[in-house]
Amino acid sequence: MLKTLDNALELLEYFTRETPSWGVRELAKEMDMSHSIVHRILTTFESRGFLIQNDETKKYELGTKLWEYGSIIRDNLRISDVILPVMHTLSEETGESVFLTWLDDHEGICVEIAESPQRIKYAMSSVGDRTPLYAGASNKVIMAYLPKAAQEAIIDKGLKPKTGKTVIDPEKLMEDLAAIRKAGWAYSVGEYSDATFGIALPIFNKQREIVASLTLAGPEYRMPEAKVSEVLDMMRRKRDEIEACLHKLSISSVAGRRHPIS
Template structure:
């Protein structure tokens, strides 16, 4: 019974922003289980509105039931209402978007966005899941995780997101050590081509990393000489958000 539940939840995690649709046999091959089992799980999820089948391609994608749960979760996350004004101030000061990325298992999840007023900006949706080994917002979290958790992330595979993604284990560990020593992370084009990220970690009251705060946008708007100024804004916000988190956790 627990194995069936594990498989069902693992199946849902395969529906991502990068791969929103799956065919039954394609998904069965990816999960290395019987296509009959995959079909039964999809049929059950479809009955409850968690997935739907696209009529033309016959492939499955996430259904509208998740919107109800997403809305419920966001309504209960009063923490984002407290943090958003701080993020908005940084977005206005830097003219770039600011993201709150939360640690969820071995992944990051975007909880809140304060968008830039610029016409050209880095677009990401609230609820998007991200790989912890690529990009400043993710690596600044991974850098503060226990070695055993870092190993678990690496063992899942370091698949390149772009040509700038570090997918060599030793180089990644060296980069994480440097980030931890510096206390912040900077990347260009690691998760999305031509996008920069400047990120700082956020901790719970017991000093466990729980999230990150990131300024991100097109790389041409953030030459190296502008990074220190943006980082100062982010550091100030980090202290304010940290105070909020320590009252809650």
Template sequence: MLKTLDNALELLEYFTRENPTWGVRELAKEMDMSHSIVHRILTTFESHGFLIQNQDTKKYELGTKLWEYGSIIRDNLRISDVIFPIMQRLSAETGESVFLTWLDYHEGICVEIAESPQKLKYAVSIGNRTPLYAGASNKAIMAFLPAEDQEAIIAKGLKPVTGKTVIDPAKLRDDLTVIRRNGWAYSVGEYSDSIFGIALPLFSNKGEVVASITLAGPEYRMPKSKVPDVLDTMRAKRDEIEACLHKMSFSYTSGRRAGG
């Protein structure tokens, strides 16, 4: 029974932004699993609203039930009520986009964004999942994870997102050491070409890293010489956000798997 549940949950993880739809046979091949088992799992999820089947292509995609659960999580985090106004003030003061990346096992997930008021700006979609080794928002989290989690992420393989993504394990470890020592991360073009990112980690009241707050925009607007001044503003807002999290007694690391 537990094996069946594990297979079913693993199957859901294949529905990503990059691969949002799957046919039965192609998914069975990708998972190296029996066609009949995959079909049974898909139809079960469909019957409960977690997946829907496109009647024209016969492929499956995520259903509205998962969107409902996502909305519940955002409400429980009280992002819109408490954290989002702080992000808006940071965006207004700096003129750049601000986004909140939450730790979900070995990935980051964007849960809120306050867009820059400028015409040329960096935009990211809420719900977007990203690898923890690519870009300031993710590396600011990864740097403060336990060493065994960092090594597990590296062991899965480092794939380039852009030409500047750090995919050499030794270089990545060095970067994480510097970020951990400095307490913040800065990158240009590691996740999106010609886009800078400045990120600070967010910690629970138990001292666990749970998220990061990131300022991002076109590279030309943020040379490294300007970073120290911006960091002072970001740290003040970071402290406000962490204070809110601590008042809510928020102290878990989202998606942390036992033994993972």
């Protein structure tokens, strides 16, 4: 029974932004699982509204039931009510987009965005996007505070470049993470998206576990090195406000597994 449940939950994880739809045979091949078992799981999820089958392609896609659950979580956590105004203020003060990225096991999830008021802005991420923890300031500042075993597990899964500047050498990545942790913040240019800068700060819960990051991002040309320290001071004040909000709401983890600081 538990094995069946595990298979079913693993199957759902294959429905991502990159691969939002699957046919029975291609998914069975991808999962190295029996065609009949995959078909049975898919039809069960479909009957419950977790998946739908496209009438034209006959492929399966995520259903509205999952969207309903996501809405319930957001409503219960009240993150938007207390944190988004702080992010909007920071965006207005700096003129850049602000992102809140949450830790979910070995990935980051974008849970809130305050878009830049400027015409040219960084808009490559959307709420709900999952990103690897080794690419870009918003992710690496989280990875830097994970236990070494968790960092090694991420590296062992493989480091795939998002751009030509993504650090995919394990030794260099570990050096970067150590430097980020020592500094207490992360800065990157073009690691996740070409010609885009990212400045990120870690966010901790009451137990001093790393749970998220606050990131400022925009076109590279708008963030000269001389401006970074000024912006960083503004970000620290807003980060402290966000942490205070989370502590007041007694939120320890919005997404998934928490990690104590090693």
